[in-house]
Amino acid sequence: MSTCDIAILGAGPYGLAAAAHLKRLKGLEVRIFGEPMDFWGAHMPEGMFLRSPWAGSHISDPESTLTMDTFRDELRCEISKPIPLDKFVSYGLWFQKKAVPDLDRRRIARIDRAPEGFRLTLDDGANITARRVVVASGIGPFARRLPELSDIPPQFATHASDGRDVRRFEGKQVLVVGAGQSALESAALIHEAGGKVEVVVRAPAIHWLGWRSKLQKLGPIGKMLYSPADVGPAGVSRIVAFPNSVKYFPRWMQNRFRKRSLRPAGARWLMDRCTKIPTTTSSLIQSAKMQGDKVAVRLNDGSTRNVDHVLQGTGYKIEVSRYPFFAPELAAEIVQVDGFPKLKPGLESSVPGLYILGAPAAWTFGPLLFFVAGTEFAATNLARAISKETRSR
DSSP states (O other), X not given: XXXXXXXXXXXXXXXXXXXXXXXXXXXXXXXXXXXXXXXXXXXXXXXXXXXXXXXGOOOOOTTSOSSHHHHHHHHTOOOOSSOBXXXXXXXXXXHXXXXXXXXXXXXXXXXXXXXXXXXXXXXXXXXXXXXXXXXXXXXXXXXXXXXXXXXXXXXXXXXXXXXXXXGGGTTOEEEEEOXXXXXXXXXXXXXXXXXXXXXXOSSSXXXXXXXXXXXXXXXXXXXXXXXXXXXXXXXXXXXXXXXXXXXXXXXXXXXXXXHHHHSSOBOGGGHHHHTTSOEEOSOOEEEEEEETTEXXXXXXXXXXXXXXXXXXXXXXXXXXXXXXXXXXXXXXXXXXETTEEOOOTTSBOSSTTEEEOSGGGHHHHOGGGGSXXXXXXXXXXXXXXXXXXXXXX
16 A cells, blocks of 8 residues: 555646645645646536636746746647636646646545545546545536436436536527536537527526726726625625635625625626527426427426526535545544535645635635636645644654
């Protein structure tokens, strides 16, 4: 059984940033496992764009040199704004080759406690012992799926994260559920691919983002209201840009910051692409059943739809215990609040030596941790905490 000081699970933006920072610490063997940029490259709809602005799309490295700007200049390629998904994936793969060339593409199938720290079982059956484990495995397991569709075969009802190919919906009648970016952009992509789309929204109206660009024209006033990462509404954006400051607010305000910053919304640049798509507001699916090769959907207003497919752009619900690699006994040790782990300043969980990065860290550190912009805070504070703990030994 091989050993290492730190094992990182996940090779998306947070895992890559963590590895880049931790590998700078002397005397520690750091290993990272996973397929680089897999969720972004294999699960997001083909043709989509990032909602995050340019300034909020850099993956953090210790020298701040492996930015989107450096990637663009080195490859001498033009990158439009908003950033195309395929360009961001290419940037992540470029970052990985520069910062973490020794990445291990095997996956961690299970994590158990061990006397030396943790025992990791890989998907090929190999075992590794690690003194510390950093979980940066993303939000894939947390896809929120409607219980009303639980009896519908998966080929007729999917989540927006279930596949890239929107061309499979050409000529199909598709009902898209949700009012967030993934729902609205999926609807636009399906419409542009020749599908017949209707969007069903629970809220009375779709919320569109984009006021930041207008307020920026006001100069200093705009900068006072919005951080470059553009996470959260005016004012709140500046607070959540500094995750360590979020904890000084009462819990009810922290929860409000998170919910206001993450509420379903679409980027303003998407509006024109959705104008020809029928949208039904103040509605939700009450029941669904198969009728031949069609899905018969009944809405809460009593109206019905017979469609070829239902696409759920219903977001994600964090439940850290749903990570499939946690042994049940280990998952039970993680102190949680509403599915989020309670974390210490260095992003360490209640289980000593187990660190959790990305969206699950948002209960403790705020909504910035849902976005790529949060890699700077997460990787920097993680490396600082582990360095301090190592020196104290």
